[in-house]
Amino acid sequence: xxxxxxxxxxxxxxxxxxxxxxxxxxxxxxxxxxxxxxxxxxxxxxxxxxxxxxxxxxxxxxxxxxxxxxxxxxxxxxxxxxxxxxxxxxxxxxxxxxxxxxxxxxxxxxxxxxxxxxxxxxxxxxxxxxxxxxxxxxxxxxxxxxxxxxxxxxxxxxxxxxxxxxxxxxxxxxxxxxxxxxxxxxxxxxxxxxxxxxxxxxxxxxxxxxxxxxxxxxxxxxxxxxxxxxxxxxxxxx
Amino acid sequence: xxxxxxxxxxxxxxxxxxxxxxxxxxxxxxxxxxxxxxxxxxxxxxxxxxxxxxxxxxxxxxxxxxxxxxxxxxxxxxxxxxxxxxxxxxxxxxxxxxxxxxxxxxxxxxxxxxxxxxxxxxxxxxxxxxxxxxxxxxxxxxxxxxxxxxxxxxxxxxxxxxxxxxxxxxxxxxxxxxxxxxxxxxxxxxxxxxxxxxxxxxxxxxxxxxxxxxxxxxxxxxxxxxxxxxxxxxxxxx
Numbered sequence: 267x268x269x270x271x272x273x274x275x276x277x278x279x280x281x282x283x284x285x286x287x288x289x290x291x292x293x294x295x296x297x298x299x300x301x302x303x304x305x306x307x308x309x310x311x312x313x314x315x316x317x318x319x320x321x322x323x324x325x326x327x328x329x330x331x332x333x334x335x336x337x338x339x340x341x342x343x344x345x346x347x348x349x350x351x352x353x354x355x356x357x358x359x360x361x362x363x364x365x366x367x368x369x370x371x372x373x374x375x376x377x378x379x380x381x382x383x384x385x386x387x388x389x390x391x392x393x394x395x396x397x398x399x400x401x402x403x404x405x406x407x408x409x410x411x412x413x414x415x416x417x418x419x420x421x422x423x424x425x426x427x428x429x430x431x432x433x434x435x436x437x438x439x440x441x442x443x444x445x446x447x448x449x450x451x452x453x454x455x456x457x458x459x460x461x462x463x464x465x466x467x468x469x470x471x472x473x474x475x476x477x478x479x480x481x482x483x484x485x486x487x488x489x490x491x492x493x494x495x496x497x498x499x500x501x502x503x504x
Numbered sequence: 505x506x507x508x509x510x511x512x513x514x515x516x517x518x519x520x521x522x523x524x525x526x527x528x529x530x531x532x533x534x535x536x537x538x539x540x541x542x543x544x545x546x547x548x549x550x551x552x553x554x555x556x557x558x559x560x561x562x563x564x565x566x567x568x569x570x571x572x573x574x575x576x577x578x579x580x581x582x583x584x585x586x587x588x589x590x591x592x593x594x595x596x597x598x599x600x601x602x603x604x605x606x607x608x609x610x611x612x613x614x615x616x617x618x619x620x621x622x623x624x625x626x627x628x629x630x631x632x633x634x635x636x637x638x639x640x641x642x643x644x645x646x647x648x649x650x651x652x653x654x655x656x657x658x659x660x661x662x663x664x665x666x667x668x669x670x671x672x673x674x675x676x677x678x679x680x681x682x683x684x685x686x687x688x689x690x691x692x693x694x695x696x697x698x699x700x701x702x703x704x705x706x707x708x709x710x711x712x713x714x715x716x717x718x719x720x721x722x723x724x725x726x727x728x729x730x731x732x733x734x735x736x737x738x739x740x741x742x
Contacts, residue, residue, distance in 0.1 A: 298587040298613075298681060299653045302621040323589035325615055347587065348680075349536040351561035353601055360594045367591070375536075377563055383540040415537045442586075442680060443536060 273434075273464045275486045281478035284500035285316060290481070291496070292342055292371075292466070292489040293317035296441075302329060309333035311494055315502060318487065319371055323347075324364055331368025342371040345396055348440035350375025350410070354388075358395040365403040372400055373408040373437060373466075373489075378415055381424060389424070393431035401432070408435035408466050408487075411455075414445020421451065425458035435487065439469030446470030449483045456484025474499040511672075511702045513724045519716035522738035523554060528719070529734070530580055530609075530704070530727040531555035534679075540567060547571035549732055553740060557609055559727065561585075562602055569606025580609040583634055586678035588613025588648070592626075596633040603641040610638055611646040611675060611704075611727075616653055619662060627662070631669035639670070646673035646704050646725075649693075652683020659689065663696035673725065677707030684708030687721045694722025712737040 319342035446469025468489030557580035684707025706727030
């Protein structure tokens with residue numbers, strides 16, 4: 267398994283070393299108005315600085331895959347994003363298309379409303395549908411919880427259901443519904459999943475200080491659209 | 505064609521009469537944390553007050569269809585929502601699933617990034633993919649432009665491409681990406697589509713005064729999660 271899919275913070279990672287930091291960042295551009303040119307630039311930055319992935323919307327996965335081919339940077343894409351409120355077969359179909367187009371990591375949004383309606387089986391099977399498809403392709407699945415919409419009990423349950431469904435990571439937030447990563451949530455999620463899954467902090471991580479706090483709380487992957495700015499803060503020449 | 509699918513403001517509609525107003529409102533609940541109980545309540549309100557549709561996320565379409573069966577209120581659901589940035593086959597698959605589950609109106613988000621990348625054919629075919637599927641089922645398709653993300657030229661082009669692809673309505677905004685309906689945008693959209701399509705104003709319509717201004721500017725459908733509050737303002741006993 268590559269260094270970008272390990273379950274906890276890489277040994278020897280220094281939050282002050284921009285190269286180690288870049289290696290745990292999903293370099294992300296998910297705003298709906300992103301153009302093809304901006305996606306190409308994102309991919310070039312991802313390769314140049316050694317970000318873990320370039321993370322783009324489904325319609326740009328084929329483009330990103332063509333730019334990143336042969337590099338150490340993977341293609342990441344979201345599924346059922348950002349509401350998580352579509353039906354399971356559609357999430358599964360979307361995952362299948364994205365894998366065929368070249369995606370290597372899929373961040374799916376869990377069904378928040380179903381979780382709140384106490385439909386545990388629905389939530390778990392919804393995740394499993396995507397995990398099964400991804401496993402066949404050797405791709406990693408991260409489950410986005412939208413922590414800011416959940417109670418403490420729901421956050422814990424969401425982590426447990428993600429583990430039960432075989433997901434590789436749990437992840438804080440989409441950044442589109444009014445909240446983001448907090449140190450407390452990351453620590454809680456790490457507490458539940460232990461070393462059985464990774465923890466990705468995303469939503470509002472815009473500075474090296476915030477990123478460092480997230481790593482310290484137990485995150486081993488960071489999703490941000492401020493990756494270049496952050497490694498610049500840490501001394502990268504950009 | 506039913507009164508809820510006409511292309512312009514119904515003759516004799518009085519913005520001061522709550523019953524006429526209710527008949528042009530898509531009674532909407534799309535927040536990701538919405539529960540099954542809240543969806544049932546939405547549908548009951550929609551039937552009780554005569555709203556045009558109950559508008560719910562894909563995962564609740566089957567539930568809404570079961571509650572609304574036999575009533576005059578239709579089931580509406582979004583496609584590719586709210587970013588519009590998934591691939592066309594997935595939008596088409598999602599539309600197919602929703603129609604099978606009982607949806608009668610589909611509000612799809614156009615591919616904003618493709619529009620900005622000047623990929624006219626991609627944008628038009630993306631819409632057509634959903635329109636074709638919906639036509640077979642006798643369902644209405646509204647195309648969400650996300651007007652606040654577009655230039656004037658892009659708004660006009662988006663309307664033209666929606667018409668060319670055979671959509672029944674153009675619609676302002678999802679309400680999820682930081683902007684909503686304005687009177688100017690509604691007037692512009694009506695100017696481009698004339699009587700060839702409907703115009704739905706959505707995103708930030710929360711009062712009877714705003715709703716009335718939107719109708720006056722040329723909207724003939726309103727999407728809002730404040731429908732009950734609005735008709736209460738107009739004298740409905742709620």
